[in-house]
Each structure stands twice: as C-alpha cells, then as structure tokens.
Amino acid sequence: MAEALADKNRYAHAPRNADWTIDQDWASYTPEEHDRWNRLFARQARVLPGRACDAFLAAKQKLELSRAGIPDFAELSERLARLTGWRVVPVAGLIPDDAFFDHLANRRFPAGAFIRPERELDYLSEPDVFHDVFGHVPLLADPVYAEFLEAYGKGGQRALRRGQLHNLARLYWYTVEFGLLATPAGLRIFGAGILSSPGESVFSLEDSSPNRIAFDLERIMRTKYIISDYQQTYFVVESFEQLLAECYQDFGALYDDLRAQPDIEAHALCAGDRVLTQGDQHYFRARGMAAE
Incomplete structure (x- = not known):
C-alpha cells in the first residue's frame, strides 16, 4: 500500500x-x-x-x-x-x-x-x-473572492468547535469547488472542481441533466453532494459580492436551525427553490444514481 x-x-x-x-x-x-x-x-x-x-x-x-x-x-x-x-x-x-x-x-x-x-x-x-x-x-x-475564502477559513475554525463541519463543507463544495456565476452573457464557471475538469466544464453549463438553482445559504448547507461523478445540482451566485455578503456572518443561529432540519438529497428540488434549470437527470438515471 x-x-x-x-x-x-x-x-x-x-x-x-x-x-x-x-x-x-x-x-x-x-x-x-x-x-x-x-x-x-x-x-x-x-x-x-x-x-x-x-x-x-x-x-x-x-x-x-x-x-x-x-x-x-x-x-x-x-x-x-x-x-x-x-x-x-x-x-x-x-x-x-x-x-x-x-x-x-x-x-x-x-x-x-x-x-x-x-x-x-x-x-x-x-x-x-x-x-x-x-x-x-x-x-x-480577485479581491472580493479572496476575502470570501479568508472568511471561510475563519468560519471553518468555528464550525469545528461546534461539530457542524459537514454543513460548512457543503458550502465549500457547492461554491469554491462547483459554483456557477450568473453574468449578463449567461452562466459561467467559478468552481475549481469544474474549471479543472474538461468534461464537467461542458456538463455543468450545457447538459440537460443537472438542476441549476439560485444560491441559498441554508439550502446549500442542507444539501448532500456527489464525490465520484458530476453534480446533480449546481448553485448559482449573482456575484462574488453576494457570496461574501451572505457568508460574512456568524453562522451560530443558522447552525442551530440546521440541527433540526433534515438533509436534502443531491438531486432533489424543494419548495422555495429558485430554479433556473430543472434537470431531467437522464445522465444520472443511466448510471443508476437518480431517484425518481
């Protein structure tokens, strides 16, 4: 080994x-x-x-x-x-x-x-x-993104102390690794997991399979994710300024609320979601991954 x-x-x-x-x-x-x-x-x-x-x-x-x-x-x-x-x-x-x-x-x-x-x-x-x-x-x-990631690091230290790192890890996953950005020219990629993958660079923007949902902090922190394949859902931020503003806060009250909330499956849509694209999940069904 x-x-x-x-x-x-x-x-x-x-x-x-x-x-x-x-x-x-x-x-x-x-x-x-x-x-x-x-x-x-x-x-x-x-x-x-x-x-x-x-x-x-x-x-x-x-x-x-x-x-x-x-x-x-x-x-x-x-x-x-x-x-x-x-x-x-x-x-x-x-x-x-x-x-x-x-x-x-x-x-x-x-x-x-x-x-x-x-x-x-x-x-x-x-x-x-x-x-x-x-x-x-x-x-x-990028100065704004750089400030966001510094704030994320400080937030991670607090999440560890509270035993709620899994919630914060989902924020990292769906933004830093697999985030999409809304621009006047259309959706663009900013997540590193997509930017370094030729297949997912195309899939995340152009395939009909995944859901694309507007950024919602609590929703993201409740949502499971896929490690070994493309994502069933991508979250879309309006700007790095939005990302910083919504995440530059004490998550204490939010963490308290999350303790009482069930997790959301990676493919699921929820009441209250601002759905930009509802995926047909055909890629995932073919791989035995998507629930009906």
Missing part, C-alpha cells in the same frame, strides 16, 4: 512541517511531469473560453499561469501576494481540517504539490497540483 501511494504521489512520504507544509523542491519535477501539466493546461485552455468566468480568465493572465510546466509555488506566491496578500503553500495531499482552515484564515492556500499519474489523467479522486493551482489559485487574485 505504501509503495502504491508513493508511486501515485511523489510527496507521500516527504517530511512535513508542523503546519503540514512541505518543500516543493520544484527542481526535482521530471520532464514527463511538466509535460503532463502542459497537456492538462492546453486541454482546459481550449474548453474554458466562453465558459469560465471573466475573473478567472483575467487572473490566469495576471498570475502568468501558462503551459510552461508546473509552477514554482514561491514565484507564484510572490505574484499573488502583490495582488491580494495570498500565498500558495505546498502540501503532500489532503491535510487535517484544523490545519486547512488555519491556512485559509491566514491567506495561505494549501496546494497539493504532486501531479496526477498518466493513468489518472482524466479523473483523480484527490486534489493534485493541477486541480489546486490551475483550478483554485487564479480567483485568489
């Missing part, structure tokens, strides 16, 4: 600091690893124009993310810090929740430093450097 993990993640056994960060050791990446980044980058560069939100596309240029190999986190952090004060810190993979929230609360984004193996080029179950840096980091150059 340890050998298999090391084969997949070159940093699996790297020495960790107290905050779970590691040495990226950028010079040790192989030409094959840089080429893998380049091909993933090129693929998304073809898919995302007209689908990704303007803030993401603009920030990608400002941060000088390109196809020229895996970014050096130290150099990328210098460019990002000049814009919003955020930095990118390398980690081996998923880290404990308390460490994750502490990094976010202090404007440090913990990014997996390994790149997916060739055999998992199209789908990876855990975040790697392409998902974390290409998908997440560009929007940290």
Whole structure:
C-alpha cells in the first residue's frame, strides 16, 4: 500500500512541517511531469473560453499561469501576494481540517504539490497540483473572492468547535469547488472542481441533466453532494459580492436551525427553490444514481 501511494504521489512520504507544509523542491519535477501539466493546461485552455468566468480568465493572465510546466509555488506566491496578500503553500495531499482552515484564515492556500499519474489523467479522486493551482489559485487574485475564502477559513475554525463541519463543507463544495456565476452573457464557471475538469466544464453549463438553482445559504448547507461523478445540482451566485455578503456572518443561529432540519438529497428540488434549470437527470438515471 505504501509503495502504491508513493508511486501515485511523489510527496507521500516527504517530511512535513508542523503546519503540514512541505518543500516543493520544484527542481526535482521530471520532464514527463511538466509535460503532463502542459497537456492538462492546453486541454482546459481550449474548453474554458466562453465558459469560465471573466475573473478567472483575467487572473490566469495576471498570475502568468501558462503551459510552461508546473509552477514554482514561491514565484507564484510572490505574484499573488502583490495582488491580494495570498500565498500558495505546498502540501503532500489532503491535510487535517484544523490545519486547512488555519491556512485559509491566514491567506495561505494549501496546494497539493504532486501531479496526477498518466493513468489518472482524466479523473483523480484527490486534489493534485493541477486541480489546486490551475483550478483554485487564479480567483485568489480577485479581491472580493479572496476575502470570501479568508472568511471561510475563519468560519471553518468555528464550525469545528461546534461539530457542524459537514454543513460548512457543503458550502465549500457547492461554491469554491462547483459554483456557477450568473453574468449578463449567461452562466459561467467559478468552481475549481469544474474549471479543472474538461468534461464537467461542458456538463455543468450545457447538459440537460443537472438542476441549476439560485444560491441559498441554508439550502446549500442542507444539501448532500456527489464525490465520484458530476453534480446533480449546481448553485448559482449573482456575484462574488453576494457570496461574501451572505457568508460574512456568524453562522451560530443558522447552525442551530440546521440541527433540526433534515438533509436534502443531491438531486432533489424543494419548495422555495429558485430554479433556473430543472434537470431531467437522464445522465444520472443511466448510471443508476437518480431517484425518481
């Protein structure tokens, strides 16, 4: 098992600091690893124009993310810090929740430093450097979004103390990872899980299967999600300003209310939903996933 993990993640056994960060050791990446980044980058560069939100596309240029190999986190952090004060810190993979929230609360984004193996080029179950840096980091150059994610980190520390992290995790999932943004030109993607996936970049906007529902904080915190496939429901925010305004608060009373509320299945529609698109769920039925 340890050998298999090391084969997949070159940093699996790297020495960790107290905050779970590691040495990226950028010079040790192989030409094959840089080429893998380049091909993933090129693929998304073809898919995302007209689908990704303007803030993401603009920030990608400002941060000088390109196809020229895996970014050096130290150099990328210098460019990002000049814009919003955020930095990118390398980690081996998923880290404990308390460490994750502490990094976010202090404007440090913990990014997996390994790149997916060739055999998992199209789908990876855990975040790697392409998902974390290409998908997440560009929007940290947007001042409003950057403030939202810092606030999320601080909120995560409180959710841990209350034992209600599962509710807050759903907010992260349906916004930071799989959020859509309403624009005058139509829906656009801002969630990193979509931005780093060629299939879901198209599916989330153009397929008739999923529901697309206007952002509702309590609704999101009650809604289950799918980890291993496309989402049955996407939530749509009007702007990053809306996201910050609705989430920059003490969730104490909301958490109290949520304790008495049942969870909502990922495919379900509820009374009170502002439904932008009611999905026909055909993709999910074909995979045995959608309840009638």
